[in-house]
Amino acid sequence: MTEFPPLKNDLILRAALGKKTERAPVWFMRQAGRYLPEFRKEREKHDFFTLCRTPKLATLITLQPIDRYDLLDAAIIFSDILVIPQALGLEVEMLSGKGPHFPNPLKVPQDIDTRLRKHVNVYEELKYVFEAITMTRKALNGRVPLIGFIGAPWTLMAYMIEGGGSNNLSKAKTWLFSYPEESKRLLQKITDIGIEFLIGQIKSGAQMVQVFESWGGELSPYDFNIFSLPYITQIAEKVKTQLKQENIEPVPMVIFCKGSWYALESLSNIGYDTISLDWTIDPAYAKAITKGRVTLQGNMDPNVLHGTHEEIRSTVRRMLENFGTGEKYIVNLGHGITPTTDPENVKVFLETVHKVGLELNNNIIN
Numbered sequence: 613m614t615e616f617p618p619l620k621n622d623l624i625l626r627a628a629l630g631k632k633t634e635r636a637p638v639w640f641m642r643q644a645g646r647y648l649p650e651f652r653k654e655r656e657k658h659d660f661f662t663l664c665r666t667p668k669l670a671t672l673i674t675l676q677p678i679d680r681y682d683l684l685d686a687a688i689i690f691s692d693i694l695v696i697p698q699a700l701g702l703e704v705e706m707l708s709g710k711g712p713h714f715p716n717p718l719k720v721p722q723d724i725d726t727r728l729r730k731h732v733n734v735y736e737e738l739k740y741v742f743e744a745i746t747m748t749r750k751a752l753n754g755r756v757p758l759i760g761f762i763g764a765p766w767t768l769m770a771y772m773i774e775g776g777g778s779n780n781l782s783k784a785k786t787w788l789f790s791y792p793e794e795s796k797r798l799l800q801k802i803t804d805i806g807i808e809f810l811i812g813q814i815k816s817g818a819q820m821v822q823v824f825e826s827w828g829g830e831l832s833p834y835d836f837n838i839f840s841l842p843y844i845t846q847i848a849e850k851v852k853t854q855l856k857q858e859n860i861e862p863v864p865m866v867i868f869c870k871g872s873w874y875a876l877e878s879l880s881n882i883g884y885d886t887i888s889l890d891w892t893i894d895p896a897y898a899k900a901i902t903k904g905r906v907t908l909q910g911n912m913d914p915n916v917l918h919g920t921h922e923e924i925r926s927t928v929r930r931m932l933e934n935f936g937t938g939e940k941y942i943v944n945l946g947h948g949i950t951p952t953t954d955p956e957n958v959k960v961f962l963e964t965v966h967k968v969g970l971e972l973n974n975n976i977i978n
């Protein structure tokens with residue numbers, strides 16, 4: 613494995629593994645993206661997936677929020693969850709202002725065999741992500757840890773069938789409730805690739821990884837247990853087992869199931885070190901259910917960043933007080949930063965996290 617510069621700030625790794633920290637670490641989902649003028653400048657010059665596929669550009673964009681604020685405790689590699697469907701052989705375009713579009717989504721279960729690659733060589737198809745991770749890790753020069761990620765199988769299956777964003781996922785759900793066995797076969801195929809992809813990211817230099825089940829909350833608790841939980845469980849178990857077999861240091865694993873408040877109990881028991889929460893979950897409720905078994909991450913409503921500086925400061929303070937800074941807690945939003953967020957407001961958020969985090973910890977110590 614490549615040698616990397618020593619890490620100067622390991623707050624997030626310690627927090628994710630349940631160790632004490634001087635203050636709660638902070639990062640944002642979608643921290644590298646459209647709310648930043650410096651990202652939009654690159655985006656005007658290149659297609660979205662060209663940015664993802666060009667390690668030098670992905671490195672540049674990953675570092676943009678780290679350089680701008682100098683207050684973040686982690687970087688997340690610039691890429692997308694939809695690189696797995698691409699590796700499987702599906703075409704995906706990113707339409708400006710509209711989001712992802714599959715010109716030819718999966719329609720019937722036979723498409724699994726006729727339209728998707730039988731065997732995906734992850735190291736070939738997704739080599740550009742591995743290269744971007746290694747390059748970014750070097751460029752970070754140990755300032756903060758680098759996070760890798762994948763989309764969870766159900767969320768990716770839904771995109772592959774819906775062909776893009778959707779209000780009710782009716783096409784993807786038609787598969788679940790008309791062809792449950794074929795759906796499971798597809799979910800397993802995505803799971804196998806996701807496991808190999810995450811292990812490759814860790815070998816390339818990712819120091820923490822997050823699994824995004826962005827459409828978890830679209831499933832009933834009963835269906836979640838059939839179509840999501842078994843697959844995200846396998847991902848945590850198999851990634852950890854394989855790393856152990858290969859004598860590679862494990863990295864903290866984070867699960868984000870948006871909308872799946874009902875699954876907090878099961879999510880505490882399946883091998884993830886940290887659970888990322890959306891804003892509909894009350895911190896006290898999350899703590900009562902998870903009982904210290906995992907670190908919690910989140911969970912301010914991203915739209916509070918559209919509010920006044922005063923409101924941002926008071927919401928951050930309340931969040932830190934409720935989650936309890938300094939132990940088993942990572943500050944984040946409940947979902948990604950929205951494209952219309954003012955970067956100045958992000959700065960107010962980050963400065964408050966640092967200030968209040970230290971203040972609350974000192975109060976505990978003194």
Ligand SMILES: Cc1c2[nH]c(c1CCC(=O)O)Cc1[nH]c(c(CCC(=O)O)c1C)Cc1[nH]c(c(CCC(=O)O)c1C)Cc1[nH]c(c(C)c1CCC(=O)O)C2
Binds near residue numbers: 640706
């Ligand atoms: C569902 C999902 C996707 N992608 C992702 C998810 C899971 C997180 C979530 O639920 O939001 C994850 C993702 N997408 C992107 C990252 C990069 C790292 C980061 O800064 O977090 C990450 C971690 C870049 C991106 N991914 C995308 C952009 C904007 C692309 C553009 O310039 O048009 C960026 C910077 C495009 C994208 N990609 C996707 C959508 C729905 C969209 C369009 C809407 C949107 O931007 O929120 C799929």
